[in-house]
Amino acid sequence: MHRHAKTIFTLTLGLLAAAAAEQRGAKAKVCPYCQNDPELLARAGLVSHGPVDIGPAGGSEALANSLAVSDWLFLESEHLRWGSSLASEAVKARDKKRLAAELDALRELFPEIPKRIKRLDPYLRLHLMAWRGEKFYARFQDLLGVSDADFPAARQNDGPYMGNGRFLGEKDKFEVLIHVNRATHKLFTSDHMGVAVTDSLRWHFPGLHKMFVSIPAADPDIRYDKNLYPHTVHNLSHLFLCAYKHFSFDPPIWLDEGLAHAMEHEIDSEFHTLDGEEGSLPDNKGPADWDKEIARLRRRGKLTSFAKLLHIQAFGALTQDDHVTAYGLVRFLIDKHPKKFAAFLGAIKGNLDAEGYPDGSDLRGLQREQLKYLWDWTPTTLDRAFHAWIDTR
Ligand SMILES: [Zn+2]
Ligand SMILES: [Zn+2]
Structure with a gap:
């Protein structure tokens, strides 16, 4: 019964994937804001748009292929890795004030970001989330009263116990996968967690020592940037606390x-x-x-x-x-x-x-x-x- 349902599901995704691939061919794959320029990225505390080592195995390329129904973008920062298939979003009058300071700060790092923004395109949404992620990481470290210097790469014999790695006590970075539709979230959770889950799911991949959350930004509420941000922070707070001094x-x-x-x-x-x-x-x-x-x-x-x-x-x-x-x-x-x-x-x-x-x-x-x-x-x-x-x- 379960297997049958999954077969139909996979077939539907296959058809959608073909359509998405066609669309993708027409699109430029270079970020209009950083041009994947290593110097510009490094200055902004970022590593790369990919390939990045996100997910269970095979990194961003394997992940994008397995969820090919959507067009995936990736971005790695100092402490987090992001994958996103978010669509672009119109900036409404009521969003302008909320976004102004964030976009100004981001523009300091990436001057190509225009002064007047009518739409948050997928690249801009990803850059915004990555920037917010690092800001929240700093907030959380402040709350814990720690800094990166407190976390050695492996457990030490002397000094206080701080876990087993540089990322609050875990070996590897924190990862967030944001899906534009619930279908790829369900496929992902059923492939890797053994159960097709409806809502956001946090996960610790055994052996990889990294904390991961998969977020279906499909419902009208969290599809919207204003709500997706606090929802993501809620989940990151769980990941960070679990990771602290090792999960x-x-x-x-x-x-x-x-x-x-x-x-x-x-x-x-x-x-x-x-x-x-x-x-x-x-x-x-x-x-x-x-x-x-x-x-x-x-x-x-x-x-x-x-x-x-x-x-x-x-x-x-x-x-x-x-x-x-x-x-x-x-x-x-x-x-x-x-x-x-x-x-x-x-x-x-x-x-x-x-x-x-x-x-x-x-x-x-x-x-x-x-x-x-x-x-x-x-x-x-x-x-x-x-x-x-x-x-x-
Ligand atoms: Zn970029
Ligand atoms: Zn919670």
Whole structure:
């Protein structure tokens, strides 16, 4: 049954691929903004438009061939690799102000970018995302209180444990594949993850030591640049936290999801991504203003207690109130206790057992211990400090 469905699916893709190849022939493959000029790219902190070593094996060329129904562009920056089949997007009047500063900054690096932009073409969309990706990487390092210099290429015998590689503790770069349609996302996830997934899916390729996310930018909401950006940052926050001091075990759910919400919120305060059983999906059903929602939950005594958050073991088990509470709690910790919160993240993600192996076997106990050690908090007194902070906002 499953195989039959896939055969039809592959045939349809084959026909579409032929049409796309025809279209592609007519298109120039040189980026109009950087001309793939190594000097210009290097000055902008970029490596290349390809071929790049993205994906499971064979890099960008194998990947583009396996998903040939779309026209793929690639771009590698200092810490990330991007693949995109995004279409161009008209810049509407309401987008101009939001994009102006970003396009000005990008124009400093690539003077060929025109002053007046009516459309974000596929190359410009990719350059924008790559630029934002590095900006967010710096933001995340700032949050963790680390810099590239803290991460040696391999684990050291002396000094603090920082994982196994230069990319927050992983050996290889972070990778984002953005699909213009859901078909190639499903094909990709079914080929490499063994299941055709509908929503954005994060993945750690075994043996390759790199964190990867596949994003179907197909729905009206995340197809739109304004929403795709926070949704991508939400997913990158998960990848970065998992990678920090090496991905040896899943971080606590409330912390992982609360942090992703807080990072997404810094990009766009009204767009939210919720993680479920299958993947992460944009959410436009819940409350739009989560800061107001925190205050409302507080008034009604409906904030989730930390003791309950500690026990949540799967993204799918988080209720809407849990999502909002986890977001608020992380926001509180970042705003009021940035240094201790960084220490907390480091202690959780870099926990080692007596023999020096990464140990995530008792994350609940570890969190209680760290709350006590860093703040002299119990779950109850943490709730109290969090609630008092909400009351002062
Ligand atoms: Zn370019
Ligand atoms: Zn999430």
